[in-house]
Amino acid sequence: MTKIAVFPGSFDPITTGHFDIVQRAMPLFDKIVVAIGVNSQKKYLFSLEQRTAWLEAVFADYPNVEVATFDGLTAHYCNKIGADYLLRGLRNASDFDYEKTISQLNNIVGQGIETVFWISQPAYSHISSTIVREIIKGGGDARPFLPPGVDI
Ligand code: ADP
Secondary structure, three states: OOOEEEEEEOOOOOOHHHHHHHHHHHHHOOEEEEEEEEOOOOOOOOOHHHHHHHHHHHOOOOOOEEEEEEEOOHHHHHHHHOOOEEEEEEOOHHHHHHHHHHHHHHHHHOOOOEEEEEEOOOOOOOOOHHHHHHHHHOOOOOHHHOOOOOOO
8 A cells, every 4th residue: 555645844945854755765665745725814025826836846856755735635645646654844842832733633634644843953943934934034145044945
């Protein structure tokens, strides 16, 4: 059976922290779908097209990684594409508190979907898309936090 995992997020923009998680998860799955969840209530700094283009550039040389977008519930999207696993990263205790509840809900709504958690490596645990957006808005150099392929 093909093991498919979805790594859902806003990726506004993708950071080295996200990139590290996909790289570490790769040996465990046949395919990883890095999927941008579209939420009409949420304000993004970068357009969906821009965020998708960056993801495609970052993972261009990774044949087992696919880039996609979805709306609606993450668990329904997983069921639709035949993914039994979700990937999420944990940087700190507040990530854990939030992710614990979401993973329990996804397991019920998605009828057995398992979330695999990746503890952030120390080198990346301070990095978030929020912080990177603040650096960009303030005119700073965000390149240390962006994977190759993201040309901000
Ligand atoms: P969301 O909008 O759902 O919070 P993000 O795009 O911010 O999505 O993040 C997607 C996932 O990546 C989340 O599980 C988040 O915890 C994880 N993540 C983000 N930054 C890091 C990092 N520096 N180290 C580890 N995990 C991270």
